[in-house]
């Protein structure tokens with residue numbers, strides 16, 4: 001199954017972002033973008049791709065350990081950015097050091113469980129709200145709309161394991177796009193080395 005580790009913001013925080021994204025939907029050019037489905041909004045920590053069933057027990061043990069070593073930390077959705085002309089996203093602010101550490105621990109957990117992880121580029125926390133459909137869309141008006149966004153803060157308290165069901169062409173709405181298949185509480189104490 002296709003898996004990734006993520007932070008799932010609480011629904012109130014996603015609603016705040018939703019209000020901003022609703023406004024972006026009304027801008028010229030919005031139809032040229034593929035808007036991500038709102039119930040699936042997430043902050044990817046570590047993308048694993050296809051993971052064999054036989055690796056799951058060990059993966060779960062190691063992710064639990066990664067969560068256990070990490071203290072809960074504050075985060076808020078903040079501003080936005082883009083990856084080239086491909087993706088438009090909301091950014092985050094708050095304890096980004098702890099977020100990056102959690103991402104590194106999730107990556108290491110997967111690696112040690114035997115998942116073949118890509119060598120990662122520098123971790124850039126983001127929540128993808130839209131992707132280009134193919135033809136180039138000028139993202140500037142959308143970026144202007146995202147930049148002023150400031151969400152309320154919340155306390156990240158869980159490391160989530162999410163299954164991604166890629167859409168099967170010709171079949172619609174058969175299964176959820178993303179499904180949470182695991183979750184472990186962050187249980188480290190602040191100020192202690194991980």
Ligand code: ATP
Pocket residue numbers: 002004044046047118128131164165166167
């Ligand atoms: P789609 O691929 O249909 O556009 P998606 O990208 O949301 O949808 P997945 O490809 O399963 O679905 O990816 C799940 C999450 O992991 C997304 O947040 C995606 O941006 C991220 N992701 C996918 N591939 C990678 C990768 N190689 N490196 C880092 N993150 C990735």
Ligand code: MG
Pocket residue numbers: none
């Ligand atoms: Mg993808």
